Amino acid sequence: MFGLDLERLLDVEDEYRRLEDYQGSMPRWCSGCGDNAILTAVQRLLRDEGIPPEKAVFVSGIGCSSRFPHYMNAYGFHGVHGRALPIAQGIKIRRPDLHVFVNMGDGDCFSIGSAHWIHAIHYNINMLAIVHDNRIYGLTKKQVSPTSPKGLKTNTTPYGSYIEGLNPLTVTLGVTNVSFVAQAVEWIPDLLYAVIRQAFHHRGFSFVRVLQRCPTYLPDIFDPFINDPQNILILTHESGLQLDESLAKIYRNRVEHDPSDIHRAREIASDESKAVVGILYRNERVDVYDEIRRPKRVTTLEMRKAVLERELDKFAVNPVGGDNHNEKEA
Amino acid sequence: MAGSTPTQQEAQPVVKEKKIIELPEHIVEIVSDSGEGAQKAGQTFGAISAKMGNGIWTVEIIPAEIQPPPRTITGASGIRIRLGSFYVTNVGDDADLIVAFNEQVLLGRVDTGNLKPGAIILLENMWRTHKDPAIREAYVKTYDRLVSEGYKVIEVPMEQECLKYTVSPRRGKNMFVLGMLCNLYERDWELARREVHNLWIKKGEKVAELNLKLFQAGYQWAEEHLDFKFHIPSAGISEPQVVMNGNVALALGIIASGMEVCAMYPITPATSASHYLSEIFEHVGGIVHQAEDEIAAVGFAVGASYAGKCAVTITSGPGMSLKTEIIGLASMIEVPLVVVNVQRGGPSTGLPTKVEQGDLLAALFSTHGDAPKVVIACATIEDCFYSVITARKIAETFRLPVIVLSDANLATGQQPFPRPKFSRDWVAPPIDQRPVPDGTRPYDWDPRTGLSRRIIPGQPNGMYSLTGLAHDREGKVAYEPWINQEGARCRSMKLAAFQKTLKPPKVFGDPEGDLLIVGWGSTKGAIEEAVLRVREKGYKVSALNIKFLQPMASGIKDILQRFKKVVCIEINYSDDPGEELIDENNRRYSNLAWLLRARFLIDVDSWSRVYGRPYKPGEIEQVILEKLKEIK
Secondary structure: HHHHHEEEEEEEEHHHHOHHEEEOOOOOOOOOHHHHHHHHHHHHHHHHHHOOHHHEEEEEOOHHHHHHHHHHEEEEEEOOOOOHHHHHHHHHHOOOOOOEEEEEEHHHHHOOOOHHHHHHHHOOOOOOEEEEEEEEEEEOOOHHHHOOOOOOOOOOOOOOOOOOOOOOOHHHHHOOOEEEEEEEOOOOOOEEEEEEEHHOOOOOOEEEEOOOOOOOOOOOOOOHHOOOOOHHHEEOOOOOOOOOHHHHOOOOOOEEEEOHHHHHHHHHHHHOOOEEEEEEEOOOOOOOOOHHHOOOOOOHHHHHHHHHHHHHHHEEEEOOOOOOOHHHHH | OOOOOOOOHHOOOOOOOOEEEEOEEEEEEEEOOOOOHHHHHHHHHHHHHHOOOEEEEEEOOOOOOOOOOOOOHHHEEEEEEEEEEOOOOOOOOOEEEEOOHHHHHHHHHOOOHHHOEEEEEEEEHHHHHHHHHHHHHHHHHHHHHHHHHHHHHHHEEEHHOOOOOOOOHHOHHHHHHHHHHHHHHHOOOHHHHHHHHHHHHOOOOHHHHHHHHHHHHHHHHHHHHOOOEEEEEOOOOOEEEEEEEHHHHHHHHHHHHOEEEEOOOOOOOOOOHHHHHHHHHHHOOOOOEOOHHHHHHHHHHHHHHOOOOEEEEOHHHHHHHHHHHHHHHHHHHOOOOOEOOOOOOOOOOOOOOOOOOOOOOHHHHOOOOOOEEEEEEEEOOOHHHHHHEEEEHHHHHHHOOEEEEEEEHHHHHHEEEEEEOHHHHOOOOOOOOOOOOOOOOOOOOOOOOOOOOOOOOOOOOOEEEOEEEOOOOOOOOOHHHHHHHHHHHHHHHHHEEEEEEEEOOOEEEOOOOOEEEEEEEHHHHHHHHHEEEEEHOOOOOOEEEOOOEEOOOOHHEEEEEEEEEEEEEEEOOOOOOOOOOOOOOOOOOHHHHHHHHHHHOOOOOEEEOOOOOOOHHHHHHHHHHHHHHHOO
């Protein structure tokens, strides 16, 4: 064990063990905004996992929740509306060393970015995507969202919205190559943390939808779930969530669900009368795009030159008397 | 591989004597229904000719649909090959010889004025005896008409001859035609056989063997039945060259530049660059990522580049429109990005397979707000290769998007150029992952140049959150008005700093005179050939091709001022001054003319057409002669 200084080693271990190490600017969300709980859960996760802040990248789109990267002490990419996923994929594709997180709102992911949402599930690139779903547009001041319930009065639907809200869980579970789907609610922080942590440890694309209150534009939307814990359906499993005694006393509506059972997952997701919390689906055996497409070896300058020369040979025109390499081969 | 030349074989020659016609150049076309392989035959003929030392330029004749109805005038699919005993820079004027697989696609070329009077036509004659009387009638009618119009029509029993070797002659005729042409133009027998073999060997020895037989049959048929041959002396090559099309050159440029990521979405005419790149990119650790849409493709590229792996996205007009928001993002957050736009006719779906240079102003200005970017244009096939290398360097040095404009003419056109000699300077250095020194800011703009050092994720002590919102030197959202002004100014200063490195372009012809023709991109060859022709007639005309369109080099204004009149010729729409409703208050100029007028306050005129094809030097010559009359 030459050269190993035990004290230094402990230093490294302890270096990133404080929540403050992961805190960026002071959040400017409204007081009571559910985004704060998600932020805390993620900061806790990074601390508990001991992730160096420089190895974490938070990518977001546009919207209230997309301010998220500014509030982390990590690398952050606050890009354009709806396009966080392709940007995150580009970051991950040649940087397996980076932990990539994506934070999107319901408008960002399920509306303007919906094509990318479907294809991110399909590509299945290693990253953790969290959708902060408050079922309303907040930053642009109260417009209907794809997940708004039917009849919701907003500034663009003053007489009530016209169609039933989209169910993101069933859509996600319907995509080929789906790898990890979970849901949490921000007002049960321990379970939110537990779900996000499981998502983080998943190999592949982890999709977590978090039901999140907007105190300004839709404060009461989740009241039925908050006021009566019986309306929360907890999915438990030895490979999923396990409740401690105190939570188990409050949340009695629980069901054993094996996350490898996609048919049951779809069934559970289809019933929106309860707010589901837990791991709906997990499958690490599906194709993982970034792993499949990882280079087999490091390319040196010499290798690059050799490939270029070989290709140029195919198109070579040599002075009379010369010969072409490919013609020799033929 | 060695085979006896067909002349040594037993067949009875029909023709006893051959007239050998020596020429400085010839323009050959092959036209067929889609899927009959005329382009493959032509590309191979071009490559053989280039390898024999001829100057060549090929251009594909492409219908918009993959499978247009057979035997239709609009369905003509094919290729033009101009070969000369000099360095050929463009498609030339009208064709001297055309091979047609049916008389309808032939009419598609005749009626659009692409043939010289009295041109030689080698025409498939199976239609004369076709079982459908309507087809027989149409064939005979066209044949008679073309003969009466003075064309030298030679009927060729292509189908009949090919049937001797294959049951599906429709797919083998192209090699028969290649054989005929190789005989007519005295192509090197061994070289041609090697090319045919190499073309087909991927599909197996049997296929290669069959195609060689068909090639030989065509060669032999021409030897026996045609009483003429053309001799176009070699231009002579003193150094190694390569011959390829512009999209292949782009792909090789990507390899040579050290890029690792190409994100794209299929779009004509850009996609073939990605096809070729997909075959070879992984050999250098690269990835061609076919994204779910154009926006995702550019987003993916920006993400990869932000993470330190320089990335390119290749597209065409409609894709450019879709990518615009994220190109603006790249400009705002100062992430290097190379965007290649292989232009086609627009707006909207426009002319998907055909050439236009309509995206210049869009490349400069389409982003909302002020989003400085560098715009460069490829003028030749060789330029396609080097432009990508240059673009990556500029993008990374100046932390901004660089747009490379190619077009459909370059994409499929073939031209030989000196074989590139690999330089390690082309390649991006490995990314910096050292800790960032204390006090380094993510946008530490130099107040004079706007330049700042890029921090890459993974670097300890460098954590920051970039944002597309207006931001300060810390990367923090700007809440004070002067910060937005400062950010915009610094991003603009980068362009100015880059502009200081540019040298003025060289004038083709004398540096002063009566008329200067200004162009950009792939019209260079045709414009210069036209200018050369009028100069030989004694006119004081010169040409200028501008490669760096944003920013523009100093000295261009001085060049323009040394001529009595300046006219932009480019392939995009502009109003003609002679139109009844058009006057100086409403005339819309061609793209580059707008730009030059705005920048230099010079009364630049323009002439342009959107025919969806490259200009012929002859038509430019006519425009020059007309414009010369306007000089007082």
